[in-house]
Amino acid sequence: MKTKKIVSAIGISMMLLAGCSAESGDELEVYKALEKVADQEKQFIKEQQPMTALEEKENVLYEEILSIGMKEKEKVDEKASEALQLLDEREEHLVKEQESMQRSKEEFEKAKEKIELVKDEDIEKQANKLASLMESRYKAYDLMYASYEESVELDRELYTMFQKTNVKLNDLENQISSINEMYQKVQENSEKFNQATDAYNEEKKNFYKKVKSDQE
Template structure:
């Protein structure tokens, strides 16, 4: 009973605050994987540049480099999976605030919180799109490095594959931009929520 009372003594705003900050904590793994994925992308780009500088006389070297690139793609797949798990956990925690929305008595604060809730869920949806586009790009890259291991590979087939990859990355960039825009918008609402609720929180600039 003591624990139950202690829990209930928190205001609705404080409970929302707890869910918001826990959602941030759950996204720390996402941030970590983002950095590591970028490093792997750069390594793979270096390998790709080496491959395109080679001629078919260097087929064995091309095969060896392609295998290295395929290993990096597997590592990227693994990290994308960890990244997604982090976002899913964050979403589950964040959505706990839905049940608290009707308990907010201050109408201005309620409007801000509802807008914040909507924007954050748009952000999660944008991540789903981003994750799908990135996963498709990885699949196409994997196919490219498998093609490069065929000695009788025709130039047209190679060109088509590279064009498909470039097109898929346009979708990745588009989805990433939407995700980033929602992130900025959410952070603005979150700051507004804390200021209106008079909850002291320091923000990183």
Template sequence: MFKAMQRCIWMMAVLLLLGSCDKLAAEQDVLSAFQKIATYENEAVEQQKKLNELEQKQNKLYDRIMSYGMKQFAKVEQLSKESLELVEERDKHVEKEYKAIQSANREINAVKKKVSQLHDGDIRRQAILLIDIEKKRYETYGDLYLHYKEMLSLEKDLYILLQNKHATPEQLQRQIDRVNEQYKELIGANEQFNEDTEKYNKAKKRLYHIWK
């Protein structure tokens, strides 16, 4: 009987150890997934910085184009070509940003399954909340991305039109109006994305605070 009790105690100890290992493994999996998401997010931030720099350069060129007017066509044509190159460069960077966000989104889908295995109820609930906020944020980014791509397309058409010596003032104004309207749409989508990002950052801080 003594030996049987020893075996029973030993089995209980093993089960407790395995349970503890499972708990640690689940937490480690979730932490690792959130770290991957942070890496993708940082890549997106880097692309955004480059986009901002290119946008500032392009805005300066646009102001110069408007100051010359079509009467100084040679200067307008050259600056429009330079602006077109910037549009194409911006397109490359926004695609890299989009790719990073898509990678983060795939990771957030994967981590959602792992979160259910967390033993601590408070951590599990906060992690689920964080995931829900981030999913909505990525949906908002999808809208922002589409608006930005449309903006680039309209800007491209404008700079091509500015290289046409026979373009009429009416044609140019219509295209400028299209760009301005799309810019308003873009601003609205960007504001919503910023709001979602602020909510996400707060939820992430709460999760890490609980986890300590």
């Protein structure tokens, strides 16, 4: 039977936190607002490691099911039940991750309001570019989240199939192929999210430098 790929959350790019050093009112408010946005993603960061650990445990169970063979139904059922429990736990972390990102989105809307108050045209222009990059990042996250969530559902279907009597090998193979295709999408969407995060972080540093230089 085909090997099932493992989704890994390791390598997700994170938002940068930077100390506020602006002195004027409007710029300082933008600084504070952007740091509040990053602060809302602490839970998102926190969820990555436990999700990865659950993925790895589930993959071990999958390999054990293959080594046992479908003839030992009772053992297969037990391993499949354990895997389904891990999927439930992984989904709980996924929900917390998504909620964290939603709070980040809501906080960023407040940050955009602060940007509109900036009087310096150059700083406002750079801040708006930052906002555009962040919106692209959120779109990339939504795609990554949707594909990851679908991969979990496909995994759930697979372990439910393992628990069925007289399941056809061809059906299992087709399901695993679907899972691997979805995992590929997860990987692609993860890379796009990382690229968007890196671009935002770089522009954020440029924005901070611009504000600081204008204040000197």
